[in-house]
Amino acid sequence: MRKPIIAGNWKMHKTIKEAVEFVNEVKDKINNTDVEAVICAPFTMLTELKKATEGTNIKLAAQNMHFEENGAFTGEVSPLMLKEIGIDYVVIGHSERRQYFNETDETVNKKTLKAIEHNIMPIVCVGETLEERETDKTKDVVKVQVEEAFKSVSSEDAKKVVIAYEPVWAIGTGKTASSKDANDVIGYIREVIKNIYSEDVSEEVRIQYGGSVKPSNVEEIMNEDDIDGALVGGASLNPADYVELVNF
Numbered sequence: 689m690r691k692p693i694i695a696g697n698w699k700m701h702k703t704i705k706e707a708v709e710f711v712n713e714v715k716d717k718i719n720n721t722d723v724e725a726v727i728c729a730p731f732t733m734l735t736e737l738k739k740a741t742e743g744t745n746i747k748l749a750a751q752n753m754h755f756e757e758n759g760a761f762t763g764e765v766s767p768l769m770l771k772e773i774g775i776d777y778v779v780i781g782h783s784e785r786r787q788y789f790n791e792t793d794e795t796v797n798k799k800t801l802k803a804i805e806h807n808i809m810p811i812v813c814v815g816e817t818l819e820e821r822e823t824d825k826t827k828d829v830v831k832v833q834v835e836e837a838f839k840s841v842s843s844e845d846a847k848k849v850v851i852a853y854e855p856v857w858a859i860g861t862g863k864t865a866s867s868k869d870a871n872d873v874i875g876y877i878r879e880v881i882k883n884i885y886s887e888d889v890s891e892e893v894r895i896q897y898g899g900s901v902k903p904s905n906v907e908e909i910m911n912e913d914d915i916d917g918a919l920v921g922g923a924s925l926n927p928a929d930y931v932e933l934v935n936f
């Protein structure tokens with residue numbers, strides 16, 4: 689049985705004060721123990737959020753990580769640094785990082801391997817652009833992204849990786865893939881995992897959908913068989929919406 693994971697991706701929003709207030713507001717209202725609730729927050733607030741989420745059901749994720757443990761990489765944050773403050777998850781290869789910060793399939797793979805090595809669970813993002821969708825390349829694109837991300841990942845470790853299928857054209861645009869379309873692509877991603885590893889692994893890997901998920905559409909999305917959660921940007925910034933998303 690795969691435990692769904694609802695993760696709020698705050699992107700570059702909130703101060704430490706606002707973030708702690710958010711957690712204090714939502715922590716006693718989250719009552720759905722059938723899902724894992726995660727907040728993907730900017731680096732600066734992770735330490736304070738770790739304290740604020742102590743004893744709650746909320747887990748924390750970083751939004752990025754470097755693939756080296758230390759060195760001359762100005763501005764980067766390493767897996768050791770995230771581990772030191774008790775971070776559970778890290779988002780890897782979000783489309784905004786692929787688009788604006790030169791994240792490639794190769795760096796996504798390096799980061800995935802490093803995160804696993806340090807026992808930080810990767811949330812690996814894949815998804816097609818609008819042009820790719822319109823030219824019927826969605827499945828080819830996500831296949832390559834998944835195959836590259838999982839290179840050299842053992843089958844035992846592969847089971848721990850979360851995949852977020854996020855069509856780029858649906859992120860922050862208000863456009864959502866229909867739940868059937870999202871389930872279809874996610875089912876295909878499961879096939880890709882099965883072909884790399886085995887049925888057993890493909891049945892354990894959790895695959896989220898992301899792209900303009902909000903309280904009003906989360907239930908429909910979560911009702912699809914192959915969809916194991918959501919990665920939510922905009923709607924996760926509001927405490928009441930975050931509670932509704934997790935308690936859907």
Ligand code: PEP
Pocket residue numbers: 697699854858859860861862898899900901919920921922923
């Ligand atoms: C995201 O940030 O991963 C995302 C899906 O954003 P939004 O929900 O705002 O589309």
